[in-house]
Amino acid sequence: MRHTLAVLVENKYGVLARVSGLFSRRGFNIDSLAVGITEDPTTSRMTIIVSGDDHVLEQVMKQLNKLIDVIRVIDLSSEEFVERELALIKVNADASNRAEIIQIVDIFRARIIDVASKSVTIEVTGDVEKIKAIQTLLKPFGIKEMARTGIVALNRGSKSP
Amino acid sequence: MTGKAERMTGARAFVECLYRENVEIIFGYPGGVLLPIYDELYDAHLHHLLVRHEQAAVHAAEGYARATGKVGVCLATSGPGATNLVTGIANAYMDSIPMVAFTGQVPSSMLGNDAFQEADITGITMPITKHNYLVQDVKDLPRIIKEAFHIASTGRPGPVLVDIPKDITTDELDFVYPDTVELRGYKPTFKGNAQQVKRAASVIKGAKRPVIYAGGGVIGSEASKELLAFAEKLKAPVTTTLTGIGGFPNDNELYLGMPGMHGTKYANYAIQESDVLIAVGVRFDDRVTGKTTSFAPNAKVIHIDIDPAEISKIIKVDVPIVGDAKQILGALLEHVSECDTKDWLNKIATWKRDFPLFYVNRNDVIKPQYILEQISEVCPDAIIVTEVGQHQMWAAQYFNYKEPRTFISSGGLGTMGYGFPAAIGAKLGRPDKIVVDVSGDGSFQMNSQEMATIVQNNIPIIIAIFNNGYLGMVRQWQALFFEHRYSHTTIENSVDFVKLAEAYGAMGIRVTKPSEVKAAIEKAVEANGPVLIDFVIEREENVSPMVPAGAAINEILDLEDIQ
Numbered sequence: 001m002r003h004t005l006a007v008l009v010e011n012k013y014g015v016l017a018r019v020s021g022l023f024s025r026r027g028f029n030i031d032s033l034a035v036g037i038t039e040d041p042t043t044s045r046m047t048i049i050v051s052g053d054d055h056v057l058e059q060v061m062k063q064l065n066k067l068i069d070v071i072r073v074i075d076l077s078s079e080e081f082v083e084r085e086l087a088l089i090k091v092n093a094d095a096s097n098r099a100e101i102i103q104i105v106d107i108f109r110a111r112i113i114d115v116a117s118k119s120v121t122i123e124v125t126g127d128v129e130k131i132k133a134i135q136t137l138l139k140p141f142g143i144k145e146m147a148r149t150g151i152v153a154l155n156r157g158s159k160s161p
Numbered sequence: 162m163t164g165k166a167e168r169m170t171g172a173r174a175f176v177e178c179l180y181r182e183n184v185e186i187i188f189g190y191p192g193g194v195l196l197p198i199y200d201e202l203y204d205a206h207l208h209h210l211l212v213r214h215e216q217a218a219v220h221a222a223e224g225y226a227r228a229t230g231k232v233g234v235c236l237a238t239s240g241p242g243a244t245n246l247v248t249g250i251a252n253a254y255m256d257s258i259p260m261v262a263f264t265g266q267v268p269s270s271m272l273g274n275d276a277f278q279e280a281d282i283t284g285i286t287m288p289i290t291k292h293n294y295l296v297q298d299v300k301d302l303p304r305i306i307k308e309a310f311h312i313a314s315t316g317r318p319g320p321v322l323v324d325i326p327k328d329i330t331t332d333e334l335d336f337v338y339p340d341t342v343e344l345r346g347y348k349p350t351f352k353g354n355a356q357q358v359k360r361a362a363s364v365i366k367g368a369k370r371p372v373i374y375a376g377g378g379v380i381g382s383e384a385s386k387e388l389l390a391f392a393e394k395l396k397a398p399v400t401t402t403l404t405g406i407g408g409f410p411n412d413n414e415l416y417l418g419m420p421g422m423h424g425t426k427y428a429n430y431a432i433q434e435s436d437v438l439i440a441v442g443v444r445f446d447d448r449v450t451g452k453t454t455s456f457a458p459n460a461k462v463i464h465i466d467i468d469p470a471e472i473s474k475i476i477k478v479d480v481p482i483v484g485d486a487k488q489i490l491g492a493l494l495e496h497v498s499e500c501d502t503k504d505w506l507n508k509i510a511t512w513k514r515d516f517p518l519f520y521v522n523r524n525d526v527i528k529p530q531y532i533l534e535q536i537s538e539v540c541p542d543a544i545i546v547t548e549v550g551q552h553q554m555w556a557a558q559y560f561n562y563k564e565p566r567t568f569i570s571s572g573g574l575g576t577m578g579y580g581f582p583a584a585i586g587a588k589l590g591r592p593d594k595i596v597v598d599v600s601g602d603g604s605f606q607m608n609s610q611e612m613a614t615i616v617q618n619n620i621p622i623i624i625a626i627f628n629n630g631y632l633g634m635v636r637q638w639q640a641l642f643f644e645h646r647y648s649h650t651t652i653e654n655s656v657d658f659v660k661l662a663e664a665y666g667a668m669g670i671r672v673t674k675p676s677e678v679k680a681a682i683e684k685a686v687e688a689n690g691p692v693l694i695d696f697v698i699e700r701e702e703n704v705s706p707m708v709p710a711g712a713a714i715n716e717i718l719d720l721e722d723i724q
């Protein structure tokens with residue numbers, strides 16, 4: 001099972017090491033991890049995707065909660081939530097195929113953010129499936145480089161958990 | 162915050178903070194980056210014990226904490242001083258003992274440059290501390306120290322490390338000690354959920370074969386009175402783990418002894434046949450459970466623990482109650498009544514009669530179990546501190562413990578070299594008590610340098626070396642599982658322990674005959690000073706009974722079956 005956790009932490013040095021150290025030490029697998037500051041500058045939010053059964057998830061959440069710098073742990077996947085990831089993809093492109101690439105970019109509502117004589121760089125936002133799909137379609141052109149932010153997520157509706 | 166701010170250096174503030182935390186003693190060892198702090202300690206109104214190796218400082222702080230229930234404090238310099246604390250910090254972490262370890266650090270400006278005697282001790286100790294700090298601004302020092310003591314001593318206790326760069330100790334601040342701590346991410350649950358307490362009570366109500374399995378959490382939360390009242394009200398038998406020893410009076414007829422690998426047969430049988438297992442302040446350690454899939458197979462499990470992460474970590478729990486053991490046992494007491502355990506207690510009495518803990522005494526060679534019985538007789542109220550090995554298991558089995566905090570031993574980590582320094586801490590915390598370090602000839606040599614500390618400070622400790630000339634516990638496994646191939650476990654004639662004691666200026670006694678055992682212990686007690694007794698014991702005595710690693714705990718074998 002894949003779980004999306006929101007982990008609110010103190011915005012202090014060393015917190016990322018504490019969290020990642022906990023995962024590796026206890027043998028929990030991180031599929032994706034994204035960190036950033038929140039609306040409150042003293043708090044950061046980590047979005048962590050873990051896979052494991054209920055027992056693993058329970059241990060992950062409890063062990064995270066034991067860290068003094070962890071303020072809250074929320075299992076977003078227990079309710080309705082939205083998740084997005086941003087990817088930058090640099091693809092081989094020249095005059096002969098640029099139009100074709102632009103078409104793909106349009107279909108995915110992605111954007112071209114840099115053009116060079118032999119390549120274009122595409123910015124795409126979406127869930128994991130969407131990024132996988134555009135990646136598959138761009139692959140034949142030759143993907144030179146790709147960078148992903150990791151998934152960030154919020155629960156649906158107006159309440160903040 | 163209250164009080165008028167006084168301008169002072171970080172070093173001075175460090176000492177002020179210790180005063181505010183009512184620290185009476187710290188165990189430490191100086192070094193370059195600690196010079197400003199040591200200068201303040203020169204005329205501070207608190208006791209600093211200078212050890213001979215930082216590992217002893219951290220173990221002594223733990224021994225002090227275990228004997229008194231207060232937070233143990235140790236201090237070491239940067240680099241090697243700090244890394245010498247690592248084993249002891251891990252030990253305190255595994256056994257959930259409240260401790261604050263302070264380390265000096267290279268000046269902030271040099272951090273990260275591989276400066277002389279720099280070690281990333283906060284990085285190194287991240288997985289073995291409850292929390293740790295690197296002080297980055299002298300203004301934060303009082304708050305951090307306040308938080309460190311709070312975190313170490315509340316919730317599930319544990320070690321907290323505070324790393325203090327040298328410039329922080331010379332920088333100045335307006336000193337104010339905070340009254341309260343504000344930690345958004347730290348709110349341990351103390352009071353058990355009332356619904357869960359009721360659910361547990363209703364499970365207990367129908368129990369015919371209940372067993373109470375109590376551990377270090379009972380000692381940590383000072384719950385032994387409640388445990389006794391609870392067991393007697395239910396008429397339920399009690400087994401205490403290695404770290405729970407002393408939490409229940411051993412001479413009570415409901416007492417089953419220790420469970421697990423070297424527990425009693427009847428404790429293990431009782432757990433296996435129980436219908437309700439009431440686990441209090443335990444973590445289902447593998448040395449207790451044996452094969453987890455066949456542990457207490459028919460029991461509904463109630464688990465009382467302060468740490469939610471321990472619930473269902475190893476064994477699936479039916480009724481968890483998160484909170485303080487003392488509080489929860491107190492609450493449960495109001496909801497439970499006597500169980501119908503007459504048949505059950507009869508069955509247990511039969512097991513106790515048929516499968517007692519036993520050894521075959523002899524009058525030509527000293528049996529280790531006999532020494533413990535004699536210590537129990539000569540000084541029944543002593544604090545027994547142990548090293549790790551066979552002698553540790555005999556000390557757990559053959560001394561009659563009546564009170565909490567009278568058995569101090571390295572449980573989770575199993576650290577050889579722990580006992581002697583821990584005994585020093587215990588004695589300084591409880592000067593009214595006779596303190597005996599039950600030691601092995603191997604373990605003692607891991608921190609024997611502390612003889613100098615106890616002689617220099619005239620700390621009366623009885624070191625009882627169970628001298629079998631072997632790393633006995635490992636030898637036992639080699640005998641049982643590796644065809645008696647004693648690979649690198651023979652250490653006979655390592656040293657003349659009596660002469661070693663005398664070289665340090667302590668009293669040394671050698672005992673080779675069973676008939677001399679008691680007199681030697683009496684002599685040591687009378688001496689009321691640093692005494693080492695070298696008990697030359699049966700070399701190949703095995704610890705019995707024993708559950709082979711990975712077996713179910715009712716597959717427990719006697720010595721004869723093993724050999």
Ligand SMILES: Cc1ncc(C[n+]2csc(CCOP(=O)(O)OP(=O)(O)O)c2C)c(N)n1
Nearest residue numbers: 550551552575577601602603604632633634
């Ligand atoms: C620091 C450390 N190193 C190694 C071990 C593994 N070990 C466990 S018991 C033991 C032998 C202990 O020998 P001794 O102190 O003489 O006690 P005995 O078993 O002979 O009573 C060893 C080597 C350990 N527990 N701790």
Ligand SMILES: [Mg+2]
Nearest residue numbers: 601602631633
């Ligand atoms: Mg030995």
